[in-house]
Amino acid sequence: MTSDRVLESLREAVRISPENVPLRRHLAETLLTHGHPDLAEAEFREAMTLAPDDPHLKVGLANAFLQQGKNNLAVVLLEGVARAPGAPPLASVLLARLLFAAGEVEEAVRHYRRGVEDDPSVADSAFADRLGIQIRNEDDDEDDVPGEVVEGRVRSSWEGTESAPDIPIDRPNLAFDDVGGMEALKEEIRIKIIHPLNHPELYRAYGKTIGGGILLYGPPGCGKTYLARATAGEIRAGFLAVGINDVLEMWIGNSERNLHALFEQARDNAPCVLFFDEVDALAASRADLRASGGRQLINQFLSELDGINRGNDGLLILAATNAPWHLDPAFRRPGRFDRILFVPPPDATARAAILRLLCRGKPTQNVDYDHLGKKTENFSGADLKSVVDLAVEAKLREAIKAGVPKPMTTKDLLAAASGVKPSTREWFATARNYALYSNQGGIYDDILKYLKLS
Numbered sequence: 001m002t003s004d005r006v007l008e009s010l011r012e013a014v015r016i017s018p019e020n021v022p023l024r025r026h027l028a029e030t031l032l033t034h035g036h037p038d039l040a041e042a043e044f045r046e047a048m049t050l051a052p053d054d055p056h057l058k059v060g061l062a063n064a065f066l067q068q069g070k071n072n073l074a075v076v077l078l079e080g081v082a083r084a085p086g087a088p089p090l091a092s093v094l095l096a097r098l099l100f101a102a103g104e105v106e107e108a109v110r111h112y113r114r115g116v117e118d119d120p121s122v123a124d125s126a127f128a129d130r131l132g133i134q135i136r137n138e139d140d141d142e143d144d145v146p147g148e149v150v151e152g153r154v155r156s157s158w159e160g161t162e163s164a165p166d167i168p169i170d171r172p173n174l175a176f177d178d179v180g181g182m183e184a185l186k187e188e189i190r191i192k193i194i195h196p197l198n199h200p201e202l203y204r205a206y207g208k209t210i211g212g213g214i215l216l217y218g219p220p221g222c223g224k225t226y227l228a229r230a231t232a233g234e235i236r237a238g239f240l241a242v243g244i245n246d247v248l249e250m251w252i253g254n255s256e257r258n259l260h261a262l263f264e265q266a267r268d269n270a271p272c273v274l275f276f277d278e279v280d281a282l283a284a285s286r287a288d289l290r291a292s293g294g295r296q297l298i299n300q301f302l303s304e305l306d307g308i309n310r311g312n313d314g315l316l317i318l319a320a321t322n323a324p325w326h327l328d329p330a331f332r333r334p335g336r337f338d339r340i341l342f343v344p345p346p347d348a349t350a351r352a353a354i355l356r357l358l359c360r361g362k363p364t365q366n367v368d369y370d371h372l373g374k375k376t377e378n379f380s381g382a383d384l385k386s387v388v389d390l391a392v393e394a395k396l397r398e399a400i401k402a403g404v405p406k407p408m409t410t411k412d413l414l415a416a417a418s419g420v421k422p423s424t425r426e427w428f429a430t431a432r433n434y435a436l437y438s439n440q441g442g443i444y445d446d447i448l449k450y451l452k453l454s
Contacts, residue, residue: 181350221382
C-alpha cells in the first residue's frame with residue numbers, strides 16, 4: 001500500500017472515531033515519518049485536547065516542532081516531559097539534540113545517557129560521537145568513557161586540522177515584489193541597506209557607512225527568512241545563510257574560529273547579506289550562561305559585528321529570532337543590531353497577497369483572495385502555505401478519481417483553512433508577558449501596539 005493510501009486510510013479511521021487517542025497518535029506519527037511535520041503537529045494538538053497529560057503525545061508534538069525548526073517550543077515541551085518520572089526515553093534524546101545545538105554539551109550528554117540507559121533502541125551512534133561519547137563494543141575491555149567535558153564544552157584531544165566551514169554564496173532570484181505585504185518593514189530595510197548601496201555618496205557625506213545590522217523578530221513562519229533572501233535579491237548581493245550547526249562545535253575554540261571564517265567569507269564577497277537564523281542560539285544572554293565557553297563565542301560575535309580587525313563596509317548583517325528576550329543586550333547597541341524590527345503575522349491584505357503568490361501557477365477558478373484574507377485572521381505565512389497544500393491535496397484526490405484536474409475555488413481554500421489552526425497564538429501568549437513586564441527601553445512596544453495594549 002502506498003504512503004498516500006496509508007495516510008488516507010488513517011484519516012478515514014480518525015473521521016469515524018475522532019476521540020480515539022491512540023489512533024490519532026498513530027496518524028500523527030505516520031505523518032511525521034512521511035515528511036509532513038506541520039500536519040503531524042495539528043494531529044498531535046487535536047489528540048492533546050483529548051489527553052492533555054499524555055507524555056507520548058507531548059514528545060510527538062515536540063518532535064514535530066523540531067522538524068519544523070520551532071526549537072524554542074520543542075525545548076519548553078521536552079524540559080517538562082523529561083523531568084517527570086517514567087518519561088519516554090525519546091524525550092531525553094530529543095532534548096539532548098536541542099541542548100547540543102545551543103552549546104550545552106554537558107547537559108546534552110547527561111540527557112542522552114539517561115534516555116539510552118532507559119531504552120537502548122533510541123541510541124544514535126553518530127550523535128553520540130558528536131557528543132564525544134565513545135560507544136564500547138561487547139568485546140572491548142575498557143569502560144565506556146565520554147569525551148572530557150570542560151565548562152559545558154568537550155575539550156579537543158587533537159590539534160584542530162579541519163578547515164573552517166565554507167558555505168556556498170547564494171544569489172537569490174527573489175525581490176521585494178515576491179514578498180506579500182510587509183511594506184513598512186521593506187521601507188526600513190531600504191533605508192538601512194538598499195539606499196546606502198544605491199546612493200553611497202549621499203550616505204558618506206553624512207558620515208554613514210554602507211552596511212550594518214538588522215534584527216528581525218516575531219512569531220515563527222511569518223517570513224523573516226524569506227524577507228532576508230529577498231533583501232539580497234533586491235540589491236543583487238550575495239547571500240550567506242548561517243545556521244547554528246555551521247558554527248557550533250564541541251571542541252573548545254572551534255565555534256569561535258567558524259564564526260570568524262564565515263564573517264571573513266562574507267567580507268571577501270561584499271556586498272553580501274550575512275543572515276543568521278535563530279540567532280538567539282548563538283547570542284544568548286551571558287547572564288543566563290553557566291559556562292564561559294558560551295560567553296567566549298558571544299564575545300567573538302560582538303567583535304565581528306564591530307569589525308575590530310577588519311571593517312564591515314558592504315557587509316549587511318540580518319538576523320532572525322523568535323525569542324528576542326533571550327538575546328544578550330550588548331547586541332542591541334548602536335553599530336551592531338541597531339535596528340530591531342517586529343515581523344508580525346500578515347494582515348488581511350498581506351494574507352490575500354501571500355495566497356495569490358502561493359496559488360500562482362496552480363489551477364484556480366474565481367478565487368476571492370480578499371475574502372480568504374479576511375477569513376484567515378492570525379494565520380502566519382507558513383499557516384497559509386499549509387492551507388494551500390491541504391487544498392491541493394484535496395483537489396488531487398478528486399482529480400485522480402475523475403481522471404482530469406479540477407481547479408481550486410474559494411470554497412476549497414476555505415474548507416482547507418478550517419482544518420488549520422493559527423500557529424501564532426502560542427507565540428503571542430509568551431511575547432505578551434515580556435512586552436508588559438520586561439520592556440526596558442520600549443523594545444517590545446510594537447508587540448503592545450499589535451495586541452492593542454498600548
